Amino acid sequence: MFREMRRSRQLLTMDATEAILERCTNGILACVGDDDYPYAVPLSYVYHNGKIYFHSAKEGHKIDAIASNPRVSFAVVDEDRIISEKFSNYYRSVIVFGKARIVQGNEYGEAFRALVEKYSADLPEDIRQKEIDTCNRACIVAIDIEHMTGKESIEYVKEREQ
DSSP: OOOOOSSGGGBOOHHHHHHHHHHOOEEEEEEEOGGGOEEEEEEEOEEETTEEEEEEOSSSHHHHHHHHOOEEEEEEEEEEEEEGGGTEEEEEEEEEEEEEEEOOHHHHHHHHHHHHHHHHTTSOHHHHHHHHHHOOSOEEEEEEEEEEEEEEOHHHHHHHHO
16 A cells, blocks of 8 residues: 655665654644645654544634545654765655544544653653643644654765674
8 A cells, every 4th residue: 555665775774763753843734625636734743652642723724624534644854964075865754644533532642641741851741731630722642643754864874884
């Protein structure tokens, strides 16, 4: 169903791919938008329990697109260092394919906590807990991952092989 990466030598291990998802703080969600135009939107996320979670307003273009067609992709760029003398760049990135859905029940609380912990870990626990307990404006969306790959520039592969 999913294409194999053409430059398989540059394929990252699953551990390295998950490490990128864990350390990065933003990515681009791509879905089918109005009139079948692609709709790509940057957002903050957390990788938790093998899923991508993000928060959203309860209505809008993103939620409408997901309701109409839950198949999405999500891309994260971990590094993008320009090497001008080589007319190139050194990079690491991840792309995820999956189905997005609105989170309900206990999963909502767990995902919301994971988001708060990732983005507000420097705040005291009581302030973080108050946000978790009182926020009712957020919609939490999960991407159930069906396929993902990590890739790095050939220069990183060559460095590692030396």
